[in-house]
Every structure is written in C-alpha cells, then in structure tokens.
Amino acid sequence: MIGDVTTSLFRRPATELYPFERREAPERLRGLLAWDRTNCTGCGLCAKDCPALAIQMHVIDKAAKRFVMSYQVDQCTFCAQCVHSCNKGCLSMTGEYELAGISRPAFRLYFGDPADVEIVRSGQPLGEEIECDEEGNPAQ
C-alpha cells in the first residue's frame, strides 16, 4: 500500500474533468435512436416491444407507406430491443449521448416526412394501424 500511495503522489489524478475533458464514445455505444424509413412497413413491432413505451408508430397512409415514428428520448432506456425487433433493419442507435435538456417537450422527437410530422403534431385523425405477423410483414 505504501508503494501505491507514494507513486500516486506523483501521478496525474485518474478523475477526468468532464465536460472539459471528453472521452471518445466507444463504437458500440447505445445513444440516441435513429430511424431510416426506406424499408419500414409500419408494423409497430418496435413500439410493441419497447419496455419503456418510448416509441409510437403513427400510420398516416398505409398504401403510400407514410409513417411517422415518435420517440420520447427521456423515457428511452437505450436497451436497443427495438433495433433487434425490427426485421427490416430500419432502426439503429447512434453514438450521440449528451442528451440532457431542461424542458420535456424537447425530448419528444418525430421521425418522418416533415409534412407527415405536422399532421401527427396537429393531432389530426390518422389512418388505421397495420396488422402484421411475427415477421413484421403486413398481413394481407
């Protein structure tokens, strides 16, 4: 112990002074969710499996594949279950981790076409939800 203590006297402290010193996030860090809607079928499995109920899938037009995904950042537990539930590979987690904020509305993110997002935000009636099988393919 004496050796440890004396060498510590001449060492740089192990503590880092965040936010002045920032460590680089590891490659696999599970940060903010990202949605790529090209393949999305609107099946809503991500919303169904989300343990924190942070995801909602809004279907505006089933045939035209117009979907809006709303994502409540402060409820998300960053478990990445949705990423694995999605059979179409639409979801991924980014390395963005500095997510603190001071008002709750700012934590609500809408993914989708801006025009569609506006429809969801304004609270207009939406299309019916999509029934789908376990693979996430819309039932015919």
Added chain:
Amino acid sequence: MLDAIRSILALLVFPGGLFLLILGLLYEWIDRKLMAQYQNRIGPRWFQPLADAFKLLAKEEIVPEGMNPTLFVGLPIFGLAGCLTAALYVPMFGLPPAHSFPGDLIVTLYLLSLLTMCMGLAGANGLGRFSLVGATRTLTQLFSYEAPFLLALLGPALVAGSWQISEIAAYATPRWLILTQPIGFVVAVIGLMGKLELPPFDAPEAETEIVAGALTEYSGRGLALFRLGKGAEMVIGLTLIAAFYLGGVANPLFFLLKTLGLLLIVAGLQSLFARLRIDQVVGLWWRYGVLLVLAQWLITIVVEGVA
C-alpha cells in the same frame, strides 16, 4: 492603552483571530488536496473550505429538541475561543509569540484540548443517539492520546530545561531534535492526528457507523465554528511540532516549509490505514504510545546525564 490595543489585535487579527482562521482553512484545503492526490483523485478547489465555512455561517441554525440551547450555542464559541487563545503563545508564522510566560506549554495544550472537550459535551448535550455514541468515543479518545501527546511534547522541554514555548523553540532552533528524539517525534505526530480525529483515528466521527459522531445534530453556525476550530487546532499543532522537533520556525519561510512538510507526512499516514475501532485506539495509546514516550524520556535523561 497601546498595550491593550496590541493585545486585542493579537487576539483578533494576528496571530490569533482572522489570520489563524484563514491559515486553518488553507491548511484544511492542503490536507484534503494531498489526501486526494494520494488517492489518485483531483480533490477540492482552493476555496472549498472557505465556501463551506461561509455557507454554514449563512445557514439557519437548528437547535434540536431536548438540547440545552445555551450550551448548544455556547460550546462552539467556547471551543474556538480556546483555540484562538492558544495561538497567542505559539511562534505563529515564524514570529515570536505574542505572549509568553513560564509554563505556557501546558496552558496551550489544555486550551487545545478544550475544543475536543467542547465537542464531546456538545454531543452529550442532547438525545441524538449518534451524537451520544460519538461523544463517548470523542472523550474516550481524548483520554487515551492526551497523555502520550503531552509527554511527547515535554521531551524537548526536558532537554531545553524550560516549560515556556518560546524558550524551547529558541533552544530547538539550531538543533533538529527529531534526530535525538525520533520516538518522541513519531508519537507527537500520531498524537496530533488523534487529536484532530484524522483517519485512522476517526472512530469518533466514523460516518459509516454513527453518521457524524458528536456533531451529528449540528448545522449552520455551530458546525462552522467547530470546523474553523479544527483548522486552527491543526495549524497550532503542526507549528508546535515543527518548532520543537524540526529545528524551529525562526522565519515565515521555514514555518511554511516545515509545517507543510509535516502535513505531507500526516496526509500520507491518513491515506495508509484503515480506521481503528475505539477499543483498538485506546489499546494502541496506552499499550504502546505511553511506553514508547517513557522509553524516549529515559533515553533522553540518560544521555543528558552522561553528557
């Protein structure tokens, strides 16, 4: 008239009073910073103890039910006053003591113990269980380290042939008594740690068992005064040991160098050991501390006699 003003200045500004309080806060910071460095941490910023003191002074003081309010308010003031008075007889900052008379060493040491006594009484003055256990431990510890610590500081007095701090300091100035009385020096340093309730002698305020010990019920002003007193006590203790054992503190530079050197050792010792239980503390002091000091005395007396 002029004399009276000088006395008041000495008590309120230098070497007692303001100067001592600030130096106490500074030394507390250095101690914490060194501990942090030993533990590979960053530690507090330089103004942290000062900020704590201001914050506590500004806070509302809550007098818990069942306490005697006069004692509750009076004890911290009494304790701190004891510490400030003690500073008058000590060669603070390398300058000669403000007051001096034969036998002032004993008076100084008892003035220092006054703070601990006050803390013990403050803990016993109430119904809080943690404070009561803490008070018992504080006083138990006081009675265990007091004798060896006193004996260790009397070692240099013995060879100097005087019980007056200024004379002992003058005698010790060219001589490094640490070389002739190493055991006494070790006991004095460890005794000081016991007096200040620093780890591993922090059983009286062991947070994992009894929260904050005797001071659990204190908040606001009382707590601030006790903490300021602790800081002052540390400075005075370090000064005494440096003056007696480390070749004196003849000028401010030596004072700073030597007391800070001592503090480095004290902080190192603090980070090296696990907390001792109160029964182990008592056993340590009475079984080894006293015997070691007496052995040191015997050696000193024999050597003096031969020489």
Added chain:
Amino acid sequence: MQTDIEKAERFTIPIGPQHPALKEPGHFSLTVDGEIVTGATVRLGYAHRGIEKGIESRNWVQSLYMLERICGICSHIHATAYALGVEALAGVQAPPRAQAIRELVAELERIHSHLLWIGVAAHEAGFDTLFMYSWRDRETVMDILEGLTGNRVNYSANLLGGVKIDVDDAQRDAILRGLDFLEGRTRHYLDVVTTDATFLQRTRGVGIMTRQQAELLGAVGPTARASGVERDVRVDAPYAAYADFPVNLVTSTAGDLEARFVVRVQELFECYRVIRVILDHLPAGELTARMPRRIKEGEAISRVEAPRGELFYFLKSNGTDTPERIKVRTPTICNLTSVIKLAVGHQLADVPMILAGIDPCFSCNDRAVIVRRDGAAQGWTWEQLRQYGIETYARRNS
C-alpha cells in the same frame, strides 16, 4: 420478561433507512449495551418498485428489461436467468456462441461487482484509499463492458433466444489488455487484504460464521463459500456455457470477514482465467435462435450464480405473450438472515463491516409491490407537504 428498568436502559441505534453506511435503504435496528450489540432486527421494502407485479402487465420481451433493472450491478445475470427460463419454457436453445458470450459478460460483471464490493467494504472499514483505488481500477472493466455491449451499467446483452452482441478481434484484444492490468491489481489487493495490519484488525476473526451456521441460515454465494459450504450453481448445475467452460470452486474454511475478502478476490482470478479460456475457444455460429412471441403454457425454474450468490427464478406461462407469474428470489435475502444473527455480540463498529461482508443489495431484495410515494399508502403528497411546511413556519414566526 423485562422489567421497566431494563427496557429503559436498552439503547437502540437505528441504522437506516437513510444512513451513510448504507448505500441503499434498509432499516436495521440495533440494541446496544455500550459498544456491544445485543440485538438486531431488519425491515425492508424502502426500494420496492413492484417489479413482480409489473411483469404481469408486460409482454415477454419487455419483461426482460424490467427484470434487468432489478439490480444495477448484477443486471446481466438477472436477464440471463430470465432468458434461460423463457427459453426452457419455449423449448428453444440459444446457440452455443450466444451461451458463451452470456458467460463472458456474466464473468466480466462478476469482476465489476467484486471490485465494487472491495471498495464499499473498505469504505465501511474507514479505508478510503483502498476504496478509491479499487473503484479506479473498476473503471477498466466498466470500459470493457461499455465497449463490448454499448452501455456501462445495464448492459442489455441478452435477447430472448440469444445475445445482441458479438465479440470481434478488436474487442478480444481490448478485453485481454484490460484483464492483464486487472490481474496485476488484484494480486495487489489480495496482498493488502491479507497483510495490511490495520485492515486485518477489522476483518480477521470478525463476524465468524461456521459451516453449520451457514448451512442452517441458508447463506449463499461467496458468503457461504467463505464458510466452507461448497455451493455454486455454476458448478452444481451448469447453465449457459458453464458446462463447456467450467469454473473452479473457491472456498475457505475460516468463515470470518477476511475469508469473505479472500474468497471474493480469488474468485476474481478464476474470472480472469475462465474469460481467457472463453475468448480462446469461442464457438462459431449464430447469435440468436428464433423465439416465438407466445410462449407455450408451463412452468420453469431457472437458477444462476449471481455475484452475490444463487439467484432463483420461477416462471409460469399461460400460453399468451405475457408472463403469468415470475418469482425472483435474490441472494441477498438469504444472506441477510445471517447478518442479523451474526451482528449480535459484536462491537457496533463491526456491524457495517459485517453487513458489507455479504455484499447486500437492497434493490435486489425489494422488488415486489407497487407503492406510489405520492399515494396515501406511504408518505405525503407534495401538496400536503407544502401545506405542512407553510403551517410550520407560520407557527414558528408567530
């Protein structure tokens, strides 16, 4: 029969629910005579989150994450126990590579947990330097886990039917590098806990639990093994990949606090060894098996060895996509009984150490019931509290 005088002389020291010795809330009431403890009782439930009940309204997938959050330190092992149980119910076998990765993460988690425990126990002993050092070194294994799984605490490595993460060469090198460093440090800690004089004064011969006592009181995990009870689910009933990558049992016969330190530190070496073996012989293949959303009717029991001891899951399915009942029995509840009995006769100063010696985890213990803090069942609503505050000040100022 107690006389009034005896009752009056009894001096009770409450430890908890808020106390610096407890990093989590539990209430221990200690009766002391001077510094000697003469009686102890426990009251739990301050960290109830209603998890067992909450599961009944979640589907099988969501439950995985709910259960993972029972404990922040041994999150992976809870998820593993649950995933293995659900797989047994569904008759699905996770692929070998997934099982090996489960064991890998479980052992990394054990390293994390034991290093954390050394720090906490050292802090209870007033040995803050050891506390700081062991937590500093714990960062290494947390970084490994973060790099491997993407999160530092709730790793979420498990899926029903497999794992989410793979181990590639870069990960492998990072883990091995970290292990080399940790192994050196662990050797140092073993040295400290067995030779440091002040520390030994607080651990050697303190809180002795004999083998018979341990068996009678139902101790599990390292606490039991330090008393010579050869009980380890990893060895007795290998789950996941423990049949392919076995661990050796670490026991001690002394039964005191020092033995609990030594057993845990030596388990660390066992972790390092088995992780290296796994990394060298990682089976190739898939990471997940297909899992149905509805689990067929039935009951299953899943037992795993958490860092603190045997973790017991009972699962019952009614054929829907929601569990019918999940019973979780965590290791701490078994070990707490022993603490209560052991504390009597010791110095007050030793109680936090004895308590820390079992590595208690209250959030593991308390999990069963919905208690809203703002409800009438407990505490006050914010409004009531505010009103009380106003009235109190009005009284005082008048």
Added chain:
Amino acid sequence: MNVEETLMTASQILEGWAWKTETTRPAPTRIDATLENNDDLVPLVVALRVKHLGYLSAITGLDHGPEAGFMEALYHFSSGPVIVTLRLKLPREGAVVPTLSDIIPSAEPFERELAEMFGVTVVGLRAPDHLYLPEGWPEGVYPLRKDFDPGVLGGNGHHAEMDAW
C-alpha cells in the same frame, strides 16, 4: 450423491412414505410433488432434511385467480442440479400453512413475504409483521394476488402531473 441417486431418494421419500403426494417430473432434474394433506408439509420437510436432500431455495406463492379459486405455495429444495418442489394447494380465503422457520431459519423471510403478498397465514411465524410493505398498508390487501387493485392505495398517479410539466 449424484443426480440419479438424489432423484431416487427424493421419489422414495415423496412416494414411499406415510404421506400421499402426486408427483410429476416437469424436467429431467425436477420433481414436483403436490401434497394431498397440507399438514404433511412439516414432517415431509424434516424427512428431506434428515436425508440431506437439498436446501430451501425459495418459497413461491402462486395465485391462480378468482375463477380457478385457489392458490398454491411452492417450496423449492435444491440439491446440486436437482430441484424438489413441494406444492400446497390453498384456498383463496383463509389459507393457513405451518411455518418451517423452526426447522429452517432461512425460511422466515420467504414466509413473511408469502404472508404479506398473498394473505396466507403462516402459523408459528415469530415476527408476523411486514417485511416489505410499508406501515399503514391497508388490511386484507394482498398485492401479488391476481385481483389486486392498486386503486385501493389511493395513489393519484404522478404521471399526469409530469406531463403537464
């Protein structure tokens, strides 16, 4: 004892002795025994202890809901990989089980949990007060029963408040 011997001993105790049980084997290393008479629990557990058949791993309470009209208490004994489960069928009202804490001290917390979560009276329990539930918990409300209604606690749900913020 290896696995085979353990299983054999367990079946002998459960089937060959004075009590009547109905045993099943839900998994290769598991034996489930439903007791026909709940008074047989204590002697049966003593027999298991005497034969050194495992330690009490847990006690599970199981409510089958108001329709089925009964509850179960499951006593799990583990020995190596073998788990022997003793199942007691209990009525939903006025269920009574004997305590095991005289034979197995570690049963106490499990039994207290069973008592407060399912409303099973455990006869002979030394400290029958609450272990987990808070002081002032309403009488006769057992949270892990299927028909438990959190509304009886009078919580107003803080989520509404949070959303407003």
